[in-house]
Amino acid sequence: MLFSSTTFLFAFLPIVLITYYIVPRITRNLVLFIFSLVFYAWGEPVYIVLMIASTIVAYITGLLADKQRKNAKKIHSAHRNDRSGGVEHRASSVF
Secondary structure, three states: OOOOOHHHHHHHHHHHHHHHHHOOHHHHHHHHHHHHHHHHHHHOHHHHHHHHHHHHHHHHHHHHHHHHHHHHHHHHHHHHHOOHHHOOOOHHHOO
16 A cells, blocks of 8 residues: 555555544553554565564563663762762872
8 A cells, every 4th residue: 555545545555544543641652553554564474573573672672772772860879979978089189
């Protein structure tokens, strides 16, 4: 299905838009994801498995990156609060 085809313009696109605005906000990304898979499957269904696998890998990578960022914040915060008496240690204060 091409973007300029009548099937896309008068059937697929209206169904996607109506569904998108009817569902609750929290599920809108899922609706777009599902309709994207349908759109791409219409042209070449063999790549759907690749798209799903790619999406899963990207999602897991994002979760791991978020977890790593939160851990780094905790470590940085703990290190900042661990200084003795709030005195800043610098190499230049020794000389």
